[in-house]
Amino acid sequence: MTKPFKDLFTHIGRFFVLMGRVFAPPEKKRMYYQQTLREIEFLGINSMGIIAVISIFIGAVITIQTSYNTESPLYPSYLIGLAVRDILLLEFSSTIIALILSGKIGSNIASELGTMRVTEQIDALEIMGVNSASYLIMPKIVAAVFFLPFLTIMSIFIGLAGGWLGGVVTGVVSSHDYIYGIQFAFIPYYVTYTLIKAAIFGFIITTVSAYRGYYAYGGALQVGKNSTRAVVESSIIILITNYVLTQLLLT
Amino acid sequence: MIELQHVYKSFQNADILNDISVHFEEKKTNMIIGQSGSGKTVLLKCIVGLLDVDRGQVIYDDVVFNRLSFRKKKDIRKNIGMVFQGGALFDSETVEQNVRFPLDMFTKMTDGEKLHRVNECLERVNIINANKLYPAEISGGMQKRVAIARAIALNPKYLFFDEPISGLDPITAIRIDRLIGEITKDIKTTTIINTHDMNSVMEIGDKVIFLYKGEKWWEGSSQEILHSDNSELNDFVFATNLAKKVRDLRKSGESS
Numbered sequence: 001m002t003k004p005f006k007d008l009f010t011h012i013g014r015f016f017v018l019m020g021r022v023f024a025p026p027e028k029k030r031m032y033y034q035q036t037l038r039e040i041e042f043l044g045i046n047s048m049g050i051i052a053v054i055s056i057f058i059g060a061v062i063t064i065q066t067s068y069n070t071e072s073p074l075y076p077s078y079l080i081g082l083a084v085r086d087i088l089l090l091e092f093s094s095t096i097i098a099l100i101l102s103g104k105i106g107s108n109i110a111s112e113l114g115t116m117r118v119t120e121q122i123d124a125l126e127i128m129g130v131n132s133a134s135y136l137i138m139p140k141i142v143a144a145v146f147f148l149p150f151l152t153i154m155s156i157f158i159g160l161a162g163g164w165l166g167g168v169v170t171g172v173v174s175s176h177d178y179i180y181g182i183q184f185a186f187i188p189y190y191v192t193y194t195l196i197k198a199a200i201f202g203f204i205i206t207t208v209s210a211y212r213g214y215y216a217y218g219g220a221l222q223v224g225k226n227s228t229r230a231v232v233e234s235s236i237i238i239l240i241t242n243y244v245l246t247q248l249l250l251t
Numbered sequence: 252m253i254e255l256q257h258v259y260k261s262f263q264n265a266d267i268l269n270d271i272s273v274h275f276e277e278k279k280t281n282m283i284i285g286q287s288g289s290g291k292t293v294l295l296k297c298i299v300g301l302l303d304v305d306r307g308q309v310i311y312d313d314v315v316f317n318r319l320s321f322r323k324k325k326d327i328r329k330n331i332g333m334v335f336q337g338g339a340l341f342d343s344e345t346v347e348q349n350v351r352f353p354l355d356m357f358t359k360m361t362d363g364e365k366l367h368r369v370n371e372c373l374e375r376v377n378i379i380n381a382n383k384l385y386p387a388e389i390s391g392g393m394q395k396r397v398a399i400a401r402a403i404a405l406n407p408k409y410l411f412f413d414e415p416i417s418g419l420d421p422i423t424a425i426r427i428d429r430l431i432g433e434i435t436k437d438i439k440t441t442t443i444i445n446t447h448d449m450n451s452v453m454e455i456g457d458k459v460i461f462l463y464k465g466e467k468w469w470e471g472s473s474q475e476i477l478h479s480d481n482s483e484l485n486d487f488v489f490a491t492n493l494a495k496k497v498r499d500l501r502k503s504g505e506s507s
Binding site: 021031120123126 | 326328329337339352355
């Protein structure tokens with residue numbers, strides 16, 4: 001077997017061994033609960049600002065782009081609202097936001113755990129008899145899996161608001177047409193689809209980044225490299241999973 | 252009681268530990284000494300279970316520790332306190348939260364009882380009015396002392412120190428050494444210290460194990476070490492000019 005394949009299977013094996021330890025029963029539930037609340041604040045609430053800024057501008061840009069690319073009397077202007085809604089709902093607010101978060105919280109998780117590893121803080125937990133994998137990683141997974149769908153919903157609403165603002169300010173669509181468009185031919189299942197994707201992407205970002213951080217070794221250079229790997233690998237896995245989920249859930 | 256029987260450890264075909272058998276003295280200060288790269292840290296990590304041994308047995312009170320499952324190891328680990336070379340304090344938590352952590356995790360104490368125990372441990376290591384500071388806000392010596400306070404919070408049966416005075420000035424180093432000696436006597440722990448500092452050995456060492464190229468080369472008391480005719484041990488013990496002069500003066504005194 002060639003080395004890259006051998007390495008790949010070694011990583012996959014170690015990843016599942018780590019997950020086995022992560023999902024072991026917690027030592028003291030109250031401590032895990034407190035840690036989960038801390039992670040929700042750290043990974044979720046602290047990401048709301050960047051998500052809001054990106055969503056409002058992307059919503060506005062999609063409105064303007066759709067308008068300039070569909071300048072024809074054959075296309076009713078309410079289709080701009082419909083396009084903004086479906087782009088946000090189907091792809092942007094779940095997939096693109098997940099890719100952005102893999103950069104923000106993925107690198108954060110990998111560097112935090114990597115630094116804890118190289119400064120022996122993880123060893124200190126193990127010596128105390130604490131399941132370090134479970135104590136450090138499970139709260140991050142729980143926080144991301146439950147909070148990413150919330151961020152996605154927030155992104156959809158802010159993106160729609162941004163689209164409305166961008167359209168009305170530039171005059172490419174009337175407020176009435178835009179609001180009619182975002183309600184037109186609405187399929188509620190799309191919301192379920194996007195929430196499922198968001199939860200799965202949350203799991204991917206946290207587990208892949210945690211794996212890279214937890215098994216970091218050496219010094220600052222290696223921690224930095226592992227953080228970069230965490231972002232790249234979680235982004236690629238998100239894109240592949242997105243393709244598979246779209247095929248599974250929408251066809 | 253901690254005992255090692257024929258312990259071997261290698262990394263990628265490089266033998267790091269070769270047939271190490273040691274009986275550590277109970278409720279005493281046991282020192283593992285040796286040059287950098289002699290296998291001291293690997294040995295310590297094998298004893299506490301951070302590394303698995305390739306062959307041999309690590310025995311805690313007649314229980315073969317290295318053959319236990321992770322869950323069963325946890326029961327023994329609750330009796331272990333360890334101070335790492337860099338302190339390994341949780342840098343996102345305050346001094347108080349660091350010392351309180353094992354109490355939160357493993358006891359059913361009330362908040363008041365925990366705070367009382369935290370302050371007791373911090374006072375024991377002479378840290379006062381630093382409860383709300385973060386590790387980055389205190390000196391290296393204080394970090395080591397906080398790490399000791401955290402290690403003794405649950406009154407462990409066994410205490411391990413990996414290079415406890417590395418990077419500290421001589422006065423702080425002596426203070427830490429004496430503190431370790433006092434704690435060993437006060438709470439009657441079996442203490443194992445990994446060091447290359449001969450001052451520590453002479454200050455607090457009861458039993459000394461000398462590692463040389465991954466093998467146990469010599470063992471004895473801290474007094475016997477000065478009279479050993481083991482050349483590798485002598486090269487290590489009398490490596491500094493000061494130590495050589497002390498040895499020569501001692502020899503000339505004995506002959507005259």
